[in-house]
Amino acid sequence: MTLAPVLVLAALLFSLGVYGLLARRNAVLVLLAIELMLNAVNINLVAFEAMLQDSLATGQVFAIFVITVAAAEVGIGLAIVLLIFRNRATANVDEFSLMKW
Amino acid sequence: MTNFLLAAAEEEVHSAVEAAYTSGFWAEYAWIMLVIPWIAVLGIIFFGKRMKYLGAEIAIGMLAFNTIWASILFILNITKGVVYEGAVTIAEIGSNLIFELGWVVDGLSIMMYFVVSFVGLVIFIYAVGYMKGDVRVTWFFASFTIFAGSMLVLVGAPNLVQLIIGWEGVGVASYLLIGHYWEQKENSSAGMKAFFTNKVADIGLIIGAIMVGVTLGTFKFSELSNAAAEHADSLALVAGMIGALLFFGAMGKSAQFPFHIWLPDAMAGPTPVSALMHAATMVTAGVYLMARTFPLYQNLAEDIRPWMVAIATITLFAMGLLALVADDIKKVLAYSTVSQLGYMMVAVAAGGYTAGVFHLFTHAFFKALLFLGAGSVIHAVHSNNMSDMGGLRKDMPRTYWTFVIGSAALAGIIPFSGFWSKDEILVTLGHEGYTAVMWIAIAGAFITAFYMTRAIMLTFHGSYKGHGHPHESEPVMTVPLIILAGFAAVVGFLNIPGVEFGGRGNFTQWLGMREVVMGDHHPTAPDWGMAAIGLGAALLGVLAGLALFARDKATQQERDKFEIPALYPLLRRKYYMDDAALGLVWLIKAPFARAIDWINDYIIDGVVNTMGFLTAGLAQLVYGGLDQRGIDLGFNAFAYASGGSGERLRRLQTGRVQQYASVFVGAAVMFVIGFVIFG
Amino acid sequence: MEWFDTWGLSLIVFLPLVGALLVVLLPREQEESHKWISLITTGIVLILSVVAAANFDFGAAKSFQYEVNESWISAIGANYHVGVDGISLPLLVLSGFVTLLSVIYSWNHWEEPRNPKAFLALMLVLLTGMNGTFVALDLVLFFIFFELVLLPMYFMIGIWGDKSERVLPVFGKTVSVRLYAAIKFFLFTLFGSAFMLLGFLALYLNSADTVAGRTFDIPALIARAPELTMLPVAGWIFAGLFLGFAVKVPMFPFHTWLPDAHTAAPTVGSVLLAAILLKLGSYGFIRIAIPILPEQAKQWAPVIAVLAVIGIIYGALACLAQTDMKRLIAFSSVGHMGFVMLGIATLTDVGINAAIIGMVAHGVITGLLFFLAGSMSHRYHTRDMDRLGGNQKLMPMLGGILAFTAMASLGLPGLAGFWGEFMALLGSYSPLDGLSLGLFRTAMVIGAVGTVLTAGYLLWMLQKVNLGEPKAEWDDQKFHDADKFELAAWVPLIVTIIAIGVYPKIVFGATTEAVEALVKTAFGG
């Protein structure tokens, strides 16, 4: 198995995530886009681990940590979105510009 | 050139000096004369107001003390000859730059001590009467004492630096005294003019002193000759320049053309100030400097002497002419002083050390006398202008007669002192080969006699044209007049060639009592031919004056009908010299100074402020620009690149979180691309 | 006196800080205690400085005395190294002296918003900074003290300064005089000192081949000068030091903070600024820049000389255009410091001695002038010379002192100001071998012309302020002449001016040998 196609897949997935993050209005969709990016990382980690034949399975371990943390982060994200939705009755990220740079 | 140095450094001088009385009490402690004026100043300032004569007694006591001391030295010099020098070091920089304060006692300085102290004393006494009821007598006497004290420091200076100290001190005192009535702006301006003009000339003195100090490694007059011998090579290059610079300095103080402009204005001060300034202090300082540094001119800076003679000649003649048209009696005397200073300077410049100094000596007495006499008149008629005078002869006989004696001395009428000293100058000029100058000087003698006759006629003869009833001044003023008249009459005899006093020759030998021989020409017998020519010119002047001004008329203006059409406006405007000077000052003050101020505020500070505002503007640009345009731009570009539609672009512009994120990603991409390209 | 050898200088430097702490800790109501604490502290500091001068071994003026060298920041080899030699001794005494007089003067002269507690505390901190700069023998220590003076002065100007407003030329923006001046002062100095610090660091990094050997020690760096001055970056280093010191002096085109700061500052602030703070810059040249980088000093000397001479003429001409008395005096500082820098630029012992006595003289004279200007504006509530006039009549004593001080300021021989000017000209007639004679002699002549202009503006100021009849607007007002606190502050300065003028050995006695050694070490011969 060659590594390259997997890496390309991961890169594409990551790019898709970035695009989603930048282009989606709805906060929930933005959160999902982030999940895409993190999963791209996971693909990378697992693929590299397979290529390297790491005896400690470091890549997989790393991936599991990433999955866990990603879950926590999405939890936090949803909590924030919920909070905002309560206050402002919208979940569109582009409407939050009270503070200017 | 250096042959003189060798010769001088050898026998004659040393034999003379060694024979002299060098270390007596009076010479060793002569510094007291230089110090007590300053103690007196403090005494006057702190206690003067509480005293009966408001501090004058301290000033007079001090000068009386100095007069006695100077007289003793004078007598010692006549009998034994005195050469002594002492100093305390006030600073040592490195090994060869030493600053000292000290006192020198030799023929020249003894003569000056005496003149300053004695003439000063007389004037001070006179001033007690003259200044009675003045707004600030104490202040006046304090300044007066500073004046005399500075002059003593100056003439006692054994080195150039101390001379500069005294020199500037004299300048400040003159500023204070000329501007004594500073409530009027003209008076304070006159003081400023005096100080400022002198300050300009001082550039020469200071730079000259620096060049002497650096080239020769000493500022001491007594070491100048020896040091000059040692550094003959390096000195040869700069001697002329040093001479010119020192002379430049002397021109200021001694009011040589074109620095004479301050002197007539200086009449703004009380009359005793004019007397002191013109007789003993201030204006003689320049001549004194030339006399003190005479060996330098005599032997090293020979090249510039003709120039000096030329300037002095212009001064003696052109300034004498100005005295013809002045209405203010003090201005007549002032221009006459400038003219006489020209005589002194021309003599010294031509090589007549003794002649020049002797004229200084005699001039001190008769000019003090004339000013005090004028003061007495002014005191009586409350005006400076001769147009308000006339016929005072009967009301003020003592003033009249003393004034006549003074005028005669000034005009060079035998046997008064001015005759002898002026004669010696003429002789010297002739001997040194300045024949043309000599004839101009003779013409000058004619003019002198002419304008003095005019002054006497307009003031004392005819009928009184002023207001009120003038009467003779009180004794405190007339007694000094009489004393001075006595001296003005007789001091000329001290230097009749061939006539000796006290076994050590006459004034010439007393004056020559210095560590270095002066090497000027000394006639051994009177030159009666020259005397006759000089006297003739003077008498001619008197006659001309009598012819023109003797007759009384209704107004003084009518009497004063002396007009030379071409010359008169020129003289009235004082050759436009004052206008030129004023123009220069205006030029500096108005356009230059304003330009600098403008440059400061608009250019330099403008740059500084611009930097500040630019930074602020840049801040606005970074803050506002990046926010409003840059980020949008970057984000739009990104959105466009990712295939976004116009509708999306518009929408995305408002979503700030995503804008931030897009910049974030964009920057990351830039970094990567940067490394791909440049890495 | 053994304790003095080790503790003397540290006491001189840090006692004011202790005093400031005491002042701060006492409640604001106890004004008298604040004043007395400040007076006693500055008094002790001055006494200690005088003791230091009295015990000073003038025979060994070129070596550092009362030296203390303790490890301070071991990581960078910076030490608490203090000591005085003949060069710093006069300045050390001067700073204690002027500060004491400032405290005395302040006794009953408070500018709005008063608050003596804060003002005195700042003044004491300032004293620490000034004294520290003069005794520091370590670049880092020097830097700390050099910067330490900024804060108190910033607050003095900003809080107690001139409350009026003015319009900035060119931009037409209205600014508060004191705030503009305060920030300008700070930014200028900070800008210079930032680059100065870079220079110090570069010196440090090149001071030895190994990390352990590197040092900020000034004497050690001077000893290493022959190698340091040959570094390829030495020119840059000197440029950095130059920038730092030149701003502080201030030299011509970096001077514009000075008129603003002086004009805006409260009286005592102006006095201290003129008397001591400006000296830090020129002292830095003498203590650090020249001996450590002699070759660069030689290369830069013509530049410094030209800028100095421009400063002399420029300052004088600018003075003639002023209508604000304090601003005029401020501009005069530009000219006077020009003479100081001209002296330094000659790189000869004569010139540097001239610079030091010029610094001391300018300190006492201009300090006194600012005192007088302050007292006058205190009474007239204006500094506009067109409105003043006849001061001599209204207040004879104050007017007399003003006249005296103006005379001293114009370099009257026999008073302190003369020696600095005269010797600076003397020095520039024969600068160090290898420097352009033509340039320096031209500088001398222009400098001499500058003395005339100096006389011109000071006399002009006297005429406008002191002489003439008082203007009608003052007719009904009662003016009280100099009071006892003012006299107590001024008379010592007057005495000093005369004393130094008549007997300059007071200063030269300490400096000559040290300067000679400095020049010899730096330039050989």
Place this chain on the structure above:
Amino acid sequence: MGYDIDYLAIAPEITVAVAAMVVLSLDLVLPRRQKYWTAIAAVLGVGFAAFPLITLAISDSGAASMFNGSYVVDDFALVLKGLFVAAGYLVLLMSVQYIESDRYYQGEYYFLVLMSILGSMVMASSRDLIVLFIGLELVSGPLFLLAGWRKGDARSNEASLKYFLLGVLSAAIMLYGMSLLYGATGEVTFDGIRAASAGMTGEPLFILAVLFVVIGFAFKVSAVPFHFWAPDTYEGAPTPITAYLSVSSKAAGFVGLLIITYRALPEASAVWGPAIWIMAVLSMTVANLTALRQQNIVRLLAYSSVAQAGFMLVPFAVAGVSNDVDALGSAFTATITYLIIYAFMNLGAFAIVIAGARRTRTGDIDGWAGFGRRSPVLGFLAAVFFFSLAGIPPLAGWYAKFVMFSSAIGGGSVWTGLLAAIAAVNAVIAFYYYARVVKTIWMDEAPDAAGVEYEPVAGSLRLALVLAAAVVFIAGFFPDVINFFSETTRLLASG
């Protein structure tokens, strides 16, 4: 080396973790009126963590290594943990009054802060990518929530959202970089990466990996152009949290950057060196210029902290550009020194902002006019902290700037010299806006002196102010105190 857990070595972390649990439990059981005990428990808990730290520091047992070298407690870790504990302690002190006066619950607040502190402590000890990542997320996660603590305030919500989205984006980019790094080197431990990365400088994958990782941390330290979140978040978040963000969170980012660059990727200095050079220049210049225009004091401090981050990046850039071993070491300690000093002076500045806040909490700088006359002590302290930030001697900030300049000049190349010059100009610009605050406090007239109400300053806040001021003064006069800590960490740089 081994898998054994040295409980003594991780006692500080355990203390903090236990304290967090206690706080959470207390919050559960305590009635509403006695919630303040949670605050006391949190403050005491962090305080207690200092004891094992000190014990560890004093004992010369050497470095403790756990989890096969992934978690190391050495001098570097101890010093930074000490910093995190101290900074956390101060933040907690600053929080007490602020949180009490709010309507919101207390327990979670302290729990979250404690967890964040714990995370930063973990980062200090991390010696592989996984632990580093865990630590980083542990720091950030609670902060996302804390930033939105003022739940009813739309600004606070927005702050939270922005911070969260950008934080996760950066985490994702960094993780992506980490995955590539793992792929390129086959290692996750730093020592392993270092060994494996020799000679890999030219490989695009490696370069990409390094850049992404560095960018991830650049976000954390809020370096330009990855700083956009900072001002908004700082403004919206509760002030004590802002203080925490600008100090501890930033410090954690720097710790990560330090370990990554010096420990794991010294071979890749040709990559991160120029990148950080650019970021340093941009951070200093852009942030300083922007700060000049700010009207809100918190935003001003936000930009100030961005600029300060730029100054702190200077030594990295030098280390990246220079090859000199000495320069490397001094650059490393320079950053640590700067970080320590910055922590205290910035916390002090925020404490002043909290203490001086009006009831309205507008934070407008002009609203501070006349503050110095009203409360001279606070005004004095404000001057101290702001001038210290500006780097004016003898306040501690000077030494931070000093070592920064020192390392820049020590780089010895044209680039580092240029960097030093840019930093010097920026230090001058920065002074202007710091001075502006002090000017407003001391020199401007209060426009409405009568109607302004200030909150009384609580004892805990006073303690925080005194502690910070004490450090600022002591470190200013005796920088060796700071050096003592930063020098012990030098070993890490040399491997």
